[in-house]
Amino acid sequence: MPEILIAVFVVLFGLAFGSFLNVCISRLPRHESLVHPRSRCLRCGAMIRALDNIPILSWIVLRARCRHCHQPIAWRYPAVEFAMAALFLLCYLRFALTIAGIGCAVLCFLLLGLAVMDTETMRLPDAFTLPGIVLGILYAAFVPADDWVDRLAHAGESILWAILAALFLLLIRWLFFAIRHKEGLGMGDVKLFAMIAAWLGPAPAVLTLLLGALAAAVYGILAVALSRGRRPFLSTRLPFGSFLCAAALYTIFAGDPILAWYLHFYGISR
Ligand SMILES: [Zn+2]
Numbered sequence: 177m178p179e180i181l182i183a184v185f186v187v188l189f190g191l192a193f194g195s196f197l198n199v200c201i202s203r204l205p206r207h208e209s210l211v212h213p214r215s216r217c218l219r220c221g222a223m224i225r226a227l228d229n230i231p232i233l234s235w236i237v238l239r240a241r242c243r244h245c246h247q248p249i250a251w252r253y254p255a256v257e258f259a260m261a262a263l264f265l266l267c268y269l270r271f272a273l274t275i276a277g278i279g280c281a282v283l284c285f286l287l288l289g290l291a292v293m294d295t296e297t298m299r300l301p302d303a304f305t306l307p308g309i310v311l312g313i314l315y316a317a318f319v320p321a322d323d324w325v326d327r328l329a330h331a332g333e334s335i336l337w338a339i340l341a342a343l344f345l346l347l348i349r350w351l352f353f354a355i356r357h358k359e360g361l362g363m364g365d366v367k368l369f370a371m372i373a374a375w376l377g378p379a380p381a382v383l384t385l386l387l388g389a390l391a392a393a394v395y396g397i398l399a400v401a402l403s404r405g406r407r408p409f410l411s412t413r414l415p416f417g418s419f420l421c422a423a424a425l426y427t428i429f430a431g432d433p434i435l436a437w438y439l440h441f442y443g444i445s446r
Contacts, residue, residue: 308375
């Protein structure tokens, strides 16, 4: 099959998974079932027909309004579908149709979903982070290896990095609590970082944490500066998990030059 045709299929797959991700984002933070009831308009409760549920296209055709009550449909729906398709395409361009490519797509699905859920609800549901950790460990065992001893070793390492990552964030969480007497990092952030470390390994996980913290700090300073004496322009409550997810995506697709530069000081080449 010509590559361009495969790429088109990858994008269509991305749109479909983006549509499913929208359901997860709307329902998981509220502990609702993913399969029941069928998709409804959040405002009037009318059932959404299959034809009105086509990724991006329906939103444009319906001019971002519900067919029944004509109330606006949030732009988050087409945005998530578009982002998921773009990330799937990036995975394909980077890794082709390999185990690494499929693993990358799974991780992108989890990261995009968690980023949006944390921004919308300040929650990082266990339904994404805990299976995410397990999938990361399984992925490590599936990466091509010489024999099953090698596979077990890879899975073991992945478990180790997840535990170390969780312990490190727990330490920061405890320190923050000891100094500021309020919760700075949620347990969701701890599980999310363990998931990232299980998938990516130690060096990319550290880069993710540094970039995420840097982005959150810049955002925090901007939020305070822009809201001086006025109504807050940006929310000062930080969804730190969203910054971690964005930093992990950056690290996956663009982090190699930084990692190579950093690791060469230790004589390690990637
Ligand atoms: Zn409606």
